[in-house]
Amino acid sequence: MEHATKDAVEEPQPRPQEPGQRGLIHGYADIGEIRLHYVEAGTGPLVVLLHGFPEFWYGWRNQIEPLAAAGFRVVAPDMRGYNLSSRPAGVAAYGADAVADDIRGLIRELGAESAIVVGHDWGGTVAWTMAMNHPEVVDRLAILDAAHPRKLQEGLPHPRQLRRSWYFFFFAAPGLPERVVRADHYRFFRRFLRDARPEYTPDEIARYVEAWSQPGATTGMINYYRFSVRQSQKKAKAALKPIAAPTLVIWGLQDRYLGQSLAEPHSKDVPNLVGVERLPASHWVHHDQAEQVNQLLVGFFGSSGGAK
Template sequence: MDTTTTNTLTSAAIEVGTDLREGFASVGDVTLHYVEAGEGPLVVLLHGFPAFWYSWREQIAPLVHAGFRVVAPDLRGYNLSSKPGDFTDYTADKPAADIRGLIRELGSETATVVGHDWGGSIAWTLAMNSPEVVDRLVILNAAHPRKLNEGLKNPRQLLRSWYFFYFQLPGSPERRAARDDWKFFKGFLRDAQPEYTEQELDQYTAAWTQPGAATGMIDYYRAAVRHGSKQKVLPISAPTLVIWGQDDRYLGAELAEPHKEDVPNLVSVERLPNASHWVHHDEAARVNELLVDFLGPATLSS
């Protein structure tokens, strides 16, 4: 780890409000970078696009204070994690297998898995494919795969998801993303309420400038459009909480609630009317309260 990385982690730790430990885990054919804090039952936080582990800076300390060991990885393709070179390396089952491997590499049999946006899609897939490793599941503004496929048949949702299809172009999205100090990627963050500060945006920019990161991030969309409809949907057994910012310009509110047969142990869908897609930033205190209440006393978690 070079000095720049160390300084970035130190400055981020000040924002997080608790000591952070950094690690790298080899899982299958990739290496995942992660930060962790606390001791106790494991909670894994999976970020979305165009973020990285830092997206969870407002959730880490409250979960640590509640008695949990919190691990926030960079997904494959992001920041300091490996960046496989083909879009087929980003079909949902592969990053989901990464997280299963990470849980085991961290010395745990199971974890509570919390996912936002793409991290939520991966969390859905992990809970379907590897139910034995998921104690509890929390989803923030990420449609269940069946609901998303249904939604993309609706013209209104298609308009919301225009970038899914723009990202299919070879090379052009990456070139556009890097222009004007990453203005395009920053645009995905600008609808947060309140907006991200320049200091926060600098952290994201540092992650985006990692070699190969822009392509790795966009390849999730290339894989989803070309292979997402082939994903097998299995019932999810884990108790599940959905937290949904209603003022999401990317995903319609009708996508929040999964079908009962797909998630039979759905505990609640908590809709936060004044939050955007970045619900864990906009309503951090309420999201943290919901997470801690749902997870229950740390001593009861496995």
């Protein structure tokens, strides 16, 4: 299986199309055997942005500068398996618990005790898990189009949601998904992004293709799904804990992957839910409605008292 050790990851080169080129800092943090690449901008309370599938740190290009300008230290990592971060071998390395441990370690490596955590899609799953497993490092939690694990468990068996989530089970197969997604210049992955409005530009798509083309990245990205499908659902349900952090959910009304019934978590799981904001957007709500999402996030962060 393709993989890269942390020592095999090379420093990235600046790119003219990256947002805020003069203000962006690329960095690495070694968390145990995992090396995480991240992009940083701004000063102030720490905000960590966790990307989803099939994105990488660049998925937050419309948020990094505005949040930094609003007075926050913004850090957007590539999660393990993606782009310039380590791609460990084996499906077992890609459980949400392990990835949440990475981000907890990153927060500490950045010199902070805690952070405001924002997650989209798989990054949202990791953010939910962080808030359950490591509540001491999560000051506030913002979730974009990512169902709480209990809601996803409850919703996935329904036929309509099963049709929406068919790729979960396609990705669970060994070997075949990698061959399919690499064909025709990663057409399979590109199709996931096609409903974004405005459409992703050719330059933006080129950045994604370059990230997907990193050695071992395709397998690493798909392994998140393999682990999710193969894990014991009974054990996963038993591990759920109430989330203490104030939580905001932002959801696209035209999300074609996750139904609207999955947006609002149960009150027993998220007793401090601030609200569920539904916007006219696709699954890529942070792209489609970037300005409104940024306003919602800054407003939500502003009453947090800041990360320590």
